[in-house]
Amino acid sequence: MLRGGGWRESRGWTGRLLVLLALGALGAGPAAAWTQEAPAEVPEVVQREMQTAQDALARAVAEFEGQQQSRSIVLFDEIITRMETLARAQPLSPRGRDLLVQAYEYRARAYFGIGLQEKASENFRLLIQLKPEHALSKETVSPKIVDLFGAVKKVLVGYLAVSSRPAGARVTLVGTGGSRRELGLTDFFPLEVLAGEYTVEVAREGYRTESRAVSIAPRATESLPFELVRTLASAFFLTEPAGVEIWVDGDLRATSAGALAPDLMEPMRAKGVDPARASARTEVANLSLGSHALEFRKKCHETVRQTVATEVAQDYEVEPVRLEESLASLRLTSDPPGARIFINGEARGVTPAQIDAICSGKVRVEVKHAAGKYIKDLVLGKDEATSLDCPIRPTLAFLGVEAASPAAQGSRTDAEERIHQNLSRLTSLNFITAPREAVDRIFEQEKLTRAGLLPGQGADPDVVRRVTNRLAAALEVQGFLIGVLQEERLQQKARLYVLAAGSTSAEPADVVFNESASYAPLLDKLDFSFAPVRPWSGLITVDTLLHPGPVVLRFVPGSPAASAGIQPGEIVVAADGHPIKQTAELLAVVVRKKPKEKLALRLQGASGERTVDLVLGESPREVPLHDPGLLYNKAMMDLRATVDGYPGTEPAAYARLNLALCALHFQDYAGAHEYLQQAKAELPQRPGLSQGTALYYIGLALERLNYRPQAREAYRAAAAAKDATVIDNDGPAVASLAARRAGP
């Protein structure tokens, strides 16, 4: 028993200890001789106390080892009082126990050093009660002290040895006060324990716990053998291959591993198991008595299901379990090609690709490209070979909703949810919610906010362009959606802004965020893809009041109309069987077709009526500079997909031209100029939309940027491109437009 020393006020105590006293057991009782299990989480105040005690111990030990060893006694007194107080409040942790043990030891030695042997013995008693198995170091401690310690210990300590069959049981010594001390696992040699009355508990999983009372006298050794009674069964498994998860009644209980023992190889081979692939014998212990549902699972293998009945608490050897491989294959193509393939997050090459050895079951296919991505979830069956075409779609990332006022803040979460729900209906774009932290980090570095990207916030267009490009690269997306909750109280209006990567101006659309129907106009615009080419005939017709249909004025040289032998002066009266009264009707028929499709024209001419089949060609076309029905940011996303998806090709060059026109629409002349310089280098020199077109628009951009001499130079170069046009291959000639703007 510890001698109750009361509380000793010590200099340096802080109020924290008072807190501990308030928390723990109060009173002048002794600290527990044994520590109970320290709480799993040590409160911070206790940790600080420990640290303080640790530091004090170091100072005290230094004093002890100094000239005046006796001076250290006061220091050890303080430490011991602290720790004893802590121990009264809550069980000491092992660290706390060690501190106290050390303090007792040093104090005892200090007392011995000044001749107070009784006090030294008292301290050794306290120490041994705390830690019966403690021993003094014979190398560093004087033999007299060691002897004294031994003498004190002898009258306090006995020995206990416990064995069990089977061994490996956990032994707990339970004192009369209910305190518990873990002694270890059977079988163990005699351990030093304080003399007294105890109960010994021996427990092993799968066996009934046994307990026995024991009285331990000082210097005496008690040996206790235990025969443990089994209560649970064990099952032993062998699998082929190894690494199979063994699930029992829905719980994962083991995973087979290792290699087959040599002595089992032949028997297993006889059972049709490949010894080279089989696992070692794997135990699943502690099975309750009764029937159990087993599942053997391994990735890319067919799951095997069995039942095992463990009626008696014994070991069961289960027949070896063989799992069959379950693989499928995928053939993936994408438009554009060269996209990275990820199957369930694992990189598996680039498109087009034949991917074999894919585990059957649920598969997530992600095909990622600079132009966008394609995501699909599939379920593949065993031996299934599937072809999947993966059209790459740009991705629109939702950056969240900003509230225009505190009143609107309360609706923010609801609004975000509804917006996400409705925008997920998009068919031509992937729609994701951007990871907030990644986005916040970039905004912080750029010293910008989400609202700063929106019109009217005064942000530098160059900054907006840079930030959107940076966000796009980081998130692997092509555009962004930002919502702003209006201050409107009656209706839950939100303004959604669409902003493409590389754009400088977001375009707004108003919705009532909890009304799905209000999203329809925006969804339609987002799902509309600007067609950069149109089917082309090269036929130029005019309407007059003199003819029953549009009359052919001319055809573009080298065009499908020229190849079909259509003559100026002939009148178009029908196209694909539809009567045609005016040019607009003819154009409407053509626009519904695709390049390389046939167009049947019925023509009236001087020699009567005839039918001509014309094979449509393709003409690139410009994005209109100002079209109120077009969502330019969406057009930019589609165009960038072409630039990124087909670099170095003609479609990419025309896409750059159109990106420049989008930038011109937003009055981003610097951005337009950049696109146009790239387009100019890539566009062909030929009749129609071509290099001359880019030169003309370069002049326009430079003029707007007030670089007038450079603008004139560009116009002069454009004027030299005699057959270049604007709008499309049939459009007005660049030359005269540019010549006028170039000036004399």
Place this chain on the structure above:
Amino acid sequence: MTPRGGLLVLLALAAAAAAEDSPEEQARRLLENGRTYLARGQPKQALENFSIIVQSFSRTEVVGQALLEIGRYRKEVEGDAEKARAAFEQVAKEYPRSEAAPGAYFQLGLLTLDRAASTAELDDALAQFARVETLYPHSEWVPPALQASAVAHRRAGRLQEAVDLSRRVSLEYPASAAAAAAQFEAGQALALLGEPRPAMEEFQQVRNRFPESPWASRALERLTALYRLYGGPRPTFGLDSGFGLVAGDILKDVCALAVAPDGKLWVASEKSRSAVPFDASGKPGAGFSAEHPQALSVSPRGEIVFAARTAVRVGPRDVRGFSIPAGKPGEPPEPLDRILAAAVTPGGWILVSDEKREKVFRFSGTGEFRGTFPERDAAKRKVVRIVVDGEGGIVLLDREERIVRVHDEAGRPLRAVGPAGLRKPVDVAVDAFRNTYVADEEAGVQVFGAQGQPLTTITSPELRRPRALALDATGAVLVYDEKAERLMRYR
């Protein structure tokens, strides 16, 4: 301010006080309501709204726009160019940073353009339009200013500039209200440049790109006219056998024909001593009576100018006689009582051809004598027809000299047709492309190009003695045959 206006002010202020709106919001609402009145054809109510803004909300940002609208009212409703100009100048000077300022410059340019008779005046108008683009490059007024500049260039004869500017508007501002007009203008300028096929393509683009615009139907008319003349190797005019007009005495002794901008065909007949309009279905409308009708023409404002021997009627209300100063001082002015023809010029002058003196005289819009036309023209001329073409050219048919002369507003000669190819010219018309059509008693209808070159002759067995001639908007030729007493159409 009118009592009604005062009441409106009170009501506006009371409503505003009740609504606790700021003055800016109140003024803006008045502006929007005023524009709504205008759209509904209630200009007076609109004017009151705008006036309230100027008087009671002069510190708000919309006062410039209100002044602009007042200026437009003065110009378009009252026809008072001076008051309109004052209002626009006030906007430009006192509110240069307002949204209305570019509109003011645009309107000032239009005022100048409307009255421009010389190249210098056209250049003045161009300078006003140029300010819009230079000072307010992002304003919505830039496209209409550019388009008006194209018109100014065309009228100054700088046709290529007109084409290029018009194309700029239609290409760079396709959503602007000016885009369709600009594309149409490009077509017109190309046609005048002698490039009919590119002109046709341009007109067709008006129809393809702006099908709902009123310019689309006008473009169809131009296409029809151009194709007829230039679509084939030669111009082709065929008698429209489906055309017929039954009108009794009105179709006897027809002396003149004219097609008004509203499409009505006016027929002046000596027999009926009147000029009567016919609609497209042939139904006659209310006309004008006159003793000894002589000639018909159309003023730049679209009114019928009906010349009779002793007076000229301009539109439904303005009938006047004309007098010239007496040859000797102290004597009373001499009335013109043997008028052969009359026309109103783009500059607002009234030209009257006098048979007795064999001269064409010029009068101001208020009837003041201003000399001969051309000025200091000493020659004697028996001008039986005066028409003004769409480009402001003044066309004089001199019957005795068998010549058609075209002058500008200042009297400078521009071109001439004849006497080669003309035997007994009796009437003349000019189409939108400056092609001249001359009805010749002995030679059908002669068609000459813009440079005076013969293009074709319209003739048929039915056409024995043409007496009067007119063109409709599609370029079809309406001819009155004196012998058959029949009106025919060649299309």
